Amino acid sequence: MDMNAYLSMFIDESNDHLQSLNENLLRLEGAPEDISIVQDIFRSAHTLKGMSATMGFEDLANLTHEMENVLDLVRNNKLKMDAFIFDTLFKGLDALESMVQDVINGGTGKADVSDIVVNLQRIVKGEHLSDSPKADSSSTQSTAASVEKVTALDQFQSSVLQQSIENGHQVYFIKVTLAETCVLKAARCYMVFDVLENTGEVVKSEPAVEDLEKEKFDRTFTVFTISKINEEELVKRLTQISEIETVEVSALDVDTLATLSVNTTVTNDAPIAKQETKQAEQATANKAAAPARAQGAPVANRTIRVDIDRLDSLMNLFSELLIDRVRLEQLASEIKRNELTETVEHMARVSSDLQNIVLKLRMVPVDTVFNRFPRMVRDLAKSLDKKIDLIITGAETELDRTVIDEIGDPLVHLLRNSVDHGVETVNERIAAGKPETGTVHLRAFHSGNFVFIEVEEDGRGINKAKVLEKAISKGIVTKEEADRLSDDEISNLIFAPGFSTADVISDISGRGVGLDVVKTKITSLGGNVTVTSVEGKGSKFSVQLPLTLSIISAMLIKLGSEKYAVPLTSIVETSIIQKSSIINVHGNQMIKFRNSVIPVVSLSQMFESPDYDESQETEHEVIVIHKGEKLAAIIIDEFIGQSDIVLKTLGKYLTNIFGVSGATILGDGQVALIIDPNALIK
């Protein structure tokens, strides 16, 4: 069978599982007692193992298998998580990630993981903590059970069953015998389990589920189950599965349960009772969590993966439809027939709904970028010997896919900066009278047509005097300019190109590692990044991003017969000025605008307009645009109005056209160019 067809699916799914492993391990680190998390982890690991074995990535499968062994002990309460186990599991995860990465890069996914495997095996054997009584007792317990080889329940299972009987649930002991002719025994078992899990919960099976999956049994297996339905119904449902010979269902009560579990109920009454109540609590906690998950699971399954190219072509097709719609509306208004007008109006409504959906399809929650940060911050803090809490809010905020793809690196940069240079070491923090653990907030939220992402930390803040000193010595600002700068303006100097050099990092408060790169990247996405900082209290980096790169709000203008679009984001104001108010300064045309003098740019001259010349007018329509702090007034012919436009490139043949950043298609099907205001301001 050709596996290549499945490879991309494998890669996608492995990444998903690795990600969820990572997240859940982190969660578990925060709440080591929560067995439901271990269940989640186990499930991901198990699936991953199965997938990689199917695809023939043996090393991947082996390592996952060893990790699974450890997790299995943990979820059965036979092993307690500790720092060593966490570290080994994290290392195992890293190895898995690099293997999958190797597979993505066309490799075979092979890697030497013997160290990790040895450690994992030691954990399973309980050797890493030989003095741990818990591990010892569990191993004896499990050997005892395996020696007896009877249908016996361990304490945990029997207590769960007991609890359910007391709560009025039905508990059954089921013996299933498969037909002799049965070919896919594992599949039939799966179907039986499926029925049981749909109606209740399987507590124990003999042989174990893993063995059943591998068909390591003859024809009969037994199951303890808690069910919502009655005996008859259960028999009926189970016998409906084909190739099943007999199904024996017997209901259990407290007494029979006691005899069944008596085999393993050994000495030490008091501690066991204690343990049992604890386990029972956990069991109920598990149950409480289970329905919540059950509700979550189908939602997760309701997504499909779509190639981004297909979404792009959907978008293109849709914009064609939009153009035809406008044309139809025009025709309908000319023809003036009621039926036609009504139909066209209906079509307009439908297509605007469609537009919303098409645009939404491209939106992805920022969580897809954020989800790798907790791990990164944890590792970074550990290696720097700092204590840091990363608090993420607004991970569900949605952004266009193209933006999402690009903001990962800049955000990593900002976070690393905050962790590395912002938050102080534990000693420094105590000396400054702050709590030992530093806090880094990562927030995302909508505001207007923008999404803001903030990275805020309660560290040492930016030393403004040193930033100024550095900026002056680097020639970024002159001394005279420096005197006029506000505090925030000084902080933002750290984004200036040329500000950051390696020696700055240790010199001043340590900001400025490639921050100009961050700024360039975000600006190229049509966004902006600023920093505010209070010395000694911390700093806040604020990244402003457009909701989408494919649709922007723009002001449509006319220049004679030609139409252009100006992005709304760079417009400060539109107004009408008198020709007489234009003053000549050094041969440059300027006007007064809000207490300052700004240059006037003639668009018709810039763009060599064939049929418009404003020199005959006494009044000019102008758009005041900004590039950072700089302003300029652009003289145009006429305003058309504000509109949402779909961005298109000019193609590969026309690149670097002066003053034009792209094109859009207007309602009448004509192409209008989008003006790049940055080019018009020198």
Place this chain on the structure above:
Amino acid sequence: MAEELKVIVFGIGTEEYGIEVDKVRTIERMMPITRVPRTPSFIKGVINLRGIVVPVLHLSERFGLEESPVTDHTRIIVVAVNEMEVGFIVDSANDVVDINEDDIDTPPEIVGGIQAKYLRGIAKINDDRLLIMLNLAEVLNKNELVQIEQLEV
């Protein structure tokens, strides 16, 4: 045995030119063109080709020939070369012919004022027609575009 080529035949002025069929995306009637400022004069602007913005050149001007007026026969031939999509304005496009690769001769230095590097060769069809085969990669050479821009500035 040399390969057979399917060639789209189009006219500029009195001459006939050819482009291989597999390089041609579509042939369109004349449509509104949006001027792109500060580009060489042979770049007429951009058109909306079913939702995609495509630049359009006037081929005769590109070769430094006289620009012919737009008529009912004027067509825009959209070609795709090196992942670029570009439209050519031509006086007419009305024929598809099969030619044998052997029938393409290397061009003489100057043909109708067009520099030889833009040409792939000259093909003879039916003894009485001469077809000028274009070297599209060279016609759409962007380095030259940059040079032209610098000259004009």
